[in-house]
Every structure is written in C-alpha cells, then in structure tokens.
Amino acid sequence: MAIFLAIPILGLMVIVQSAVFSQVHLLYGTVDLVLLIVVAWAVQERVTTAWHWGVIAGLLTSLATAVPALAIIPAYVLITGMAIYLRRIFWQRPLLAMIAATVIATLITHAISVAALVINGTPIPLIEAFYMITIPSALLNLLLAVPVYALIGDLANWLYPQAIEI
Amino acid sequence: MNLPRSFQTAALAILVVGILLLALGGYLTPISRVALSPFISAQTWLASRYLAIRDFMTAPRDVALLTQINNQLEAEVSRLQSQIIELQQQNSEMQVLSALLDFARTHSENEYITAAVIGRDISPFLHYVIINRGSDDGLRRGMPVVSSQGLVGRVAAVTADGARVQLITDPDTAINVRIQPSGAEGLLQGSITGDITVEAIPQDASIQTGDLVLTSGLGGNFPPDMLIGQVSGVRQRPVELFQTATVEPVVDFSQLEIVLVIVNFRPVNIAPLIPTPGTP
Numbered sequence: 173m174a175i176f177l178a179i180p181i182l183g184l185m186v187i188v189q190s191a192v193f194s195q196v197h198l199l200y201g202t203v204d205l206v207l208l209i210v211v212a213w214a215v216q217e218r219v220t221t222a223w224h225w226g227v228i229a230g231l232l233t234s235l236a237t238a239v240p241a242l243a244i245i246p247a248y249v250l251i252t253g254m255a256i257y258l259r260r261i262f263w264q265r266p267l268l269a270m271i272a273a274t275v276i277a278t279l280i281t282h283a284i285s286v287a288a289l290v291i292n293g294t295p296i297p298l299i300e301a302f303y304m305i306t307i308p309s310a311l312l313n314l315l316l317a318v319p320v321y322a323l324i325g326d327l328a329n330w331l332y333p334q335a336i337e338i
Numbered sequence: 339m340n341l342p343r344s345f346q347t348a349a350l351a352i353l354v355v356g357i358l359l360l361a362l363g364g365y366l367t368p369i370s371r372v373a374l375s376p377f378i379s380a381q382t383w384l385a386s387r388y389l390a391i392r393d394f395m396t397a398p399r400d401v402a403l404l405t406q407i408n409n410q411l412e413a414e415v416s417r418l419q420s421q422i423i424e425l426q427q428q429n430s431e432m433q434v435l436s437a438l439l440d441f442a443r444t445h446s447e448n449e450y451i452t453a454a455v456i457g458r459d460i461s462p463f464l465h466y467v468i469i470n471r472g473s474d475d476g477l478r479r480g481m482p483v484v485s486s487q488g489l490v491g492r493v494a495a496v497t498a499d500g501a502r503v504q505l506i507t508d509p510d511t512a513i514n515v516r517i518q519p520s521g522a523e524g525l526l527q528g529s530i531t532g533d534i535t536v537e538a539i540p541q542d543a544s545i546q547t548g549d550l551v552l553t554s555g556l557g558g559n560f561p562p563d564m565l566i567g568q569v570s571g572v573r574q575r576p577v578e579l580f581q582t583a584t585v586e587p588v589v590d591f592s593q594l595e596i597v598l599v600i601v602n603f604r605p606v607n608i609a610p611l612i613p614t615p616g617t618p
Contacts, residue, residue, distance in 0.1 A: 186460070187457075190460050191457045191458075194457070194459065195592070197462075200462060200530065200531055200532075233460065236468070237461045238461070238466050238495070238502060239461045239463070285463055289464075295509055296463060301463065304530065305462045305463060
C-alpha cells in the first residue's frame, strides 16, 4: 500500500516542484519538496518502505530535470540511507533527525548534481554554486522541514498504525 | 355687575380679533415662545423616546435584512472580482499572443509552433523550461525557441507531448553571436545565476554599452540575426587575449509564459567536419 502511494504522492510533488516551487527563489536556491518528503518518510519510526520511496523519487525526479538520471537516482537512494541512519542515531528525537537529514541531504544531492554536471562538461563555479544555491536551498528546505515532517508523520501513522497491547 | 350677554359676546369677539391681529402683527411671538417652550421640550423628549423604542423594536428585522443584502453584495463583489481577474488574465494572454503574432509576421521566413511554458527544471543549477508541445506536434531536438522579444533557447529533449528547452541563460549554453554595429563576433555563455556574457571578443573590436547582441548563425545551431540582448558592460584588459561583455537579455525569463518554436530550422551538426588530431 505504502509503495503504491509513493507514485501518486511523489509524482504530484514533482509536478508542484516543477510548476511552482522552482520559481520561488532565495538568492538562486530553491526548495526541494521531493527531497523533503523522502527524508521525512525515511525518518518515520515504523516505516519499512523508505528505500522504495527513495528509488521512486529518484526515477520521477530524473524525468523532470536535465541532470543525468545516473546521478539523481543514486543521490536519492543515498539520502534515504543517510536519513535511516540518522533515525537510528536520534531515535528519541525524530524531529532532530529530520532537521539534520534535511541539511545533509541537500548537501549530498547538490554535490552529486554538480559532480555529474561538471563531468558532463557544464562549467559550474563550485564556490559560487555553494554560496548562491546550496546554502539558500538548505535554508528553504529547513523552513519547510517541520511542516512536511508533520504531514508525512500523519500519513505514516495512518499507513502504519501503532500496535496496542491489550 | 351684570353686563348684558350681547356685550360679553362683543367684548370676547373684540378680544379674539385683537389677539389675532396682534399675532398676525408678530407682537405675540415672545409670549408664544415662552408659553410653547415647555410643550415643545416635552414633545421632543416624548418623540425621541418613542423613536428609540420603535428603533429598538424594529432593528433586529433591519439587521437581518441588511446582513442578507450584505451577503448578496459580497457574493456579487467576489464574482465580479474573479471575473476581473479572469479578464485581466485573458487580456494579458491576448497581448502576449498579439506580440508573438507580430513577431511571426515580421519573421515570415520561419514556421512557428506556439507552446506554453508549463514548468521549469527542478535543479537550481540548470536553466531549462518545459513546454507543452512535443514530437507529436513536429518538434525535434535542436529547434530554436523564441519569444516576441527575442531568442529564448533551443529544444534539448522531446517527448510525445512535451519538450525541455535549454534557455540561453543555462551554464551549458554556448552560442556564436555577433555584436552590432561593430560586427565583432564572440561566444555567448550562460551561468548558474542566469547572467549571460559574450566571451572571446577580439581585443581590437570596439564594443560599447547598448550594442545589440545577435546570433551569428555560425555553428549551425541557430538561425542568424536573432536578437539576444544588449551589451550592459565591457571588460577589457590589455593582458588578456580577448575582451568580455556582459549582456542584458531582451527576454524576461522569469515571466516566460508562451514561446514560439521555429520548426523549419534544422540544426547542422558540424562535428564531423571539425578536424581532429591524427586525421589527414
């Protein structure tokens, strides 16, 4: 069920990201809704389909960007693994895990994207990209991290209800 | 003293006529003012209390009626506001389409397909837009894309009913351009911030702020003489081989809504013609 839900939810987020949020800038950075959802899903305690969501997010995102798919899909899988790892470290503080994972995930996706583009021959000034795009994007992602975490938490509780001992 | 009745009547009549004459002459006004003042005060007090009580009794009905009318008016205002927004949007679209039509008429040698911009690349490092026309509409990779102002970019990838357009502001852009009126040629390049510059301009070329930047047609990727922008600054250092010009594009890429794809232009792949080391 949770895997099937990933396609419409993440698909809708890719559309919203492309049509709306890609035009909302802080300096030259933009928020990454798909990344936030993947991270928020992965840090949920009872979720067992985080890897699937990571792969689906990578596939769907690669359809809407000119960044090579070979870079995008591993990037989303990597941030999923990182978020799961942080969930285990901060198991008593899932919100802290979400915030930390958001910042690190932004850095990871941007680093992999830039690396892929540079390998493809696109001239990207690294320091300028870091200050003008990556840091503002991380700030925007942090702003939306808490509400996305709350929404995805509700979804996770609905799909994975807590067992009650009688 | 008993006066005859007729005398009493006559005296009363004279008194009444006298009073009337005095009243008509205005001589009784001060007396009547003093005499009527308590009555008027009392009547004013009574009337005000009556009106207050009447308003109190009838007010709830009026408030309900007013509330109903207010709701109707608010609904009407909302409907009219949405109509205004819709008309403004239609007007804006009409202006854009009109400008595009003018552009197409002035460049009648080209065949165009109109497309709406429906999205942007989700990577902040790249400058691409997604349009709602694809291979089913005759679009092919490499076709130039323009707006009523000037060059927008070129089709980078195509699906059946959509295409991705690489804007001229993309960091991977490299377009051969000519600067008018000097005729100097250079290479236009984008950047991650969306600023565009012309590199590799010969040192001896005279470039001024305000000069026009047009496609040169060299390389075969774009038709010649398509307007790109104006020179907004020149950097010339004697120690460098070339000078560089920053360009202000004529197209406002943040407001891009409708574009034209030139479908009768086929880019030329000159890569096989470029000699490589080792070939005769």
